[in-house]
Amino acid sequence: MRGCRSWNSMPLLEMRSVTYVHHGRTLTGPVTLALEERGRLAYACGDAFAACALSLIAAAIVKPSTGTVFIGAFDTRVQPVHSKRIAGYVQHEAGAHDFTSFTRYIEYRAALWGLPRAESIVRARALLTKLDGVHEQFAYPLVGALIAMPQLLVLDRPQAAYALSILEAAGGCAIFSTHADERDAERFAAACGVPA
Amino acid sequence: MTRGAATVAILRARLHKEARVLILGIGACALLAYLQRYDGVPLQIAGSLVFGSLSGISASLIARGSGRFGEIDLCELSAPLYGRELARATALVPCILASAALSAYWTVAAIYAHVPAGALVLSIAIVNAATLVALRAGLASGWHKALWVAAACAVAGGGYALSKAPIAVAIGACVLVGFLALRQYGEALARYDPLDGLYRRRGRELL
Numbered sequence: 513m514r515g516c517r518s519w520n521s522m523p524l525l526e527m528r529s530v531t532y533v534h535h536g537r538t539l540t541g542p543v544t545l546a547l548e549e550r551g552r553l554a555y556a557c558g559d560a561f562a563a564c565a566l567s568l569i570a571a572a573i574v575k576p577s578t579g580t581v582f583i584g585a586f587d588t589r590v591q592p593v594h595s596k597r598i599a600g601y602v603q604h605e606a607g608a609h610d611f612t613s614f615t616r617y618i619e620y621r622a623a624l625w626g627l628p629r630a631e632s633i634v635r636a637r638a639l640l641t642k643l644d645g646v647h648e649q650f651a652y653p654l655v656g657a658l659i660a661m662p663q664l665l666v667l668d669r670p671q672a673a674y675a676l677s678i679l680e681a682a683g684g685c686a687i688f689s690t691h692a693d694e695r696d697a698e699r700f701a702a703a704c705g706v707p708a
Numbered sequence: 709m710t711r712g713a714a715t716v717a718i719l720r721a722r723l724h725k726e727a728r729v730l731i732l733g734i735g736a737c738a739l740l741a742y743l744q745r746y747d748g749v750p751l752q753i754a755g756s757l758v759f760g761s762l763s764g765i766s767a768s769l770i771a772r773g774s775g776r777f778g779e780i781d782l783c784e785l786s787a788p789l790y791g792r793e794l795a796r797a798t799a800l801v802p803c804i805l806a807s808a809a810l811s812a813y814w815t816v817a818a819i820y821a822h823v824p825a826g827a828l829v830l831s832i833a834i835v836n837a838a839t840l841v842a843l844r845a846g847l848a849s850g851w852h853k854a855l856w857v858a859a860a861c862a863v864a865g866g867g868y869a870l871s872k873a874p875i876a877v878a879i880g881a882c883v884l885v886g887f888l889a890l891r892q893y894g895e896a897l898a899r900y901d902p903l904d905g906l907y908r909r910r911g912r913e914l915l
Contacts, residue, residue, distance in 0.1 A: 534904065565903055573785045574903050596788040603782055610725055610780050623717030624787035656783075 522585065524549045524598070524664050524686050525570060530579035532565040540565040542579060549663065552687045552704050556697035560669065563690035564604065567668035570688055571601035583664060600657030600685075604668040605649070614640070614652060621656040632659045642681045646674050654681060664688060672696070675703030714789055718797040719804070721780050726767065726805060733763035733809035741816035749827055753871055756813045756831045761864040764806030764839030765857060771802055772846045772900075785902060795894035799843055806835045826875045833882035834867030840889035847896045 523546035531541035540562040547553045557563040568574040569581055572588035572595035581588045583595040611617040615633055622632035636655050643651040650671070657665060658681060665682050667689040678687070687704070691697035723730065737759045744755045772781060784794055814828050838860045845856035863885055870878040 532903065568903060571786055573782070574901055593788045593790055596786060601782075601786040603779075610721060612724075620717045620721055621783070621787075623713040624784065624789065626714065626788075657786075 523547055523582070524551070524584060525688055526582040527570070527576075528580045530566075530569060530576040530581055532562075532569065532574070533577035538577075540569075541576075544579075547664070547686055547688050550684050550686055552701075554689045554691060554697040554701040554704070556691050556694040558693070560604075560692045563669050563692050567601070567603075567666050567688075567690040570664075570690070571599045571666040572596050573601065597660075598662060599664045599666055600660060600662030601666045602650070602653050602657050602668065602670070604670075614648075617652060617656060618659060621659060625660040627660060635659050639681050643677050646677045650674060654678065658682065658685070661685075666690075669696070670700060672699035672703045675700055679704055714787070714793065715797040715800070718780075718784060718794075719800055722771075722798070722801045723804065725780070726801065729763075729767060729770075730805050730808060733759075733767075733805055734812040737763070737809040737813035738816045741813040745817065745820040749824060750871070752817055752823075753827050753831055754868060756810055756817075757834055757864050757868055759813065760806050760810040760831060760835035761838045761861070763809040764802050764835050765842040765845075765860050767802035767805040768839050768842035768860070769846050769857070771798055771843060772897075781902065791898035792894045795890065795897045798897070799840060799890055799893060802839045802843065803836050806839045807832055810835055827871075830867075830871055830875060830878055830882075833879045833886075834864060834870075837867065837882040837886040837889065838864040840886045840893065843893045844889065844896055847893075847900050 525545075525547040527543050527545050529542045529544055531543070532539050540557065543555075543566060545553065545555065555566065557566050565574065569576050569588075570583075572581070572583055572592045575589050575592075581595075584598045586594040586598070588595045611620060614636070618633050618636040619629055621627075622629050636659050639655045639658055640651060643654065646654070662685060664686045665678075665688070667678070667687065669691055670678060670689050689697075689700055691700060737756070740755050740759050741752075744752055747755070784798075810828075810832050814823050814831075817823050841863050842857060842860035845853045845860070848856055867878070867882060870881055
């Protein structure tokens with residue numbers, strides 16, 4: 513844990529010279545950024561793979577090849593489980609095809625996050641009503657990520673058309689989104705009303 | 709809520725997806741048992757080990773890294789679960805598949821002749837040990853993967869050779885191999901990079 517800075521001044525997500533290297537080729541980064549609590553950041557990565565990799569690194573699912581990532585007070589390389597309690601992740605072209613119904617999907621997510629089943633289903637249905645008009649292929653995983661009430665929501669290449677619905681559903685949660693190019697990032701940021 | 713709920717949820721989700729593989733394994737083992745109904749116990753053990761190990765190894769190979777469980781994989785990896793919890797829950801699925809296939813074999817065999825309890829327990833222990841060794845292959849690629857599959861086959865073969873030894877020794881050896889394989893799988897899972905498999909399967913442009 514970082515002890516040198518107080519919690520109030522600490523960014524919720526901080527990346528320092530983060531890269532992702534695959535067989536000697538640097539595919540992502542170096543990336544340095546900071547996102548405060550309740551902040552919004554749409555980050556343009558250059559291509560789809562880099563966006564996917566950076567979002568997975570920001571959600572503590574993938575460890576960076578070099579550099580350091582902090583989520584809240586936790587270094588994702590050292591304390592990935594604690595980091596994952598803070599961050600919720602929604603993948604690109606996500607879906608819940610492996611489940612027979614929305615309720616089953618929420619039950620599954622609730623069990624993985626150690627949440628009360630009935631309460632999670634009620635919360636999920638309430639969140640789903642806020643996402644009216646959003647395709648279920650995106651809405652279901654988004655609701656699945658939000659039922660754990662994460663402080664940070666990480667989105668891999670979300671559509672700008674869904675930006676307002678995402679903001680409404682996410683509430684005060686900080687949002688970090690990665691995009692394949694600048695144009696996508698600007699469109700999403702503009703829809704959210706924040707700088708890219 | 710206990711963390712056992714996460715294990716149950718992972719089991720349910722994965723077994724639901726693997727229902728067809730489960731039925732296929734059970735059907736194949738039941739058919740083999742019917743074909744071997746007049747054979748002696750050593751031949752029946754050999755037959756059950758071959759088909760049971762094949763079921764377990766196949767289930768292990770597709771358990772992770774194959775892309776078959778893409779969404780479930782990513783969901784599990786994004787959940788706040790420790791590597792050992794995830795490894796145990798994931799390892800249970802192919803073990804259940806292999807054990808179900810073996811149970812079908814011995815159930816059909818028991819219709820035609822007396823089945824020694826020792827043979828039944830030993831075959832389940834050997835097949836589960838081979839299945840746990842094969843799990844590691846799902847996280848590897850290239851010749852590493854082939855090596856782990858070969859190791860799993862060797863465990864099944866070695867287990868059969870041990871069937872002539874006292875049963876406690878044979879089962880003890882299988883438990884030890886299974887335990888070490890599960891630990892190795894847990895460590896590999898902690899180092900596992902889902903992007904590596906994604907990149908190998910789909911390439912940078914296709915993502």
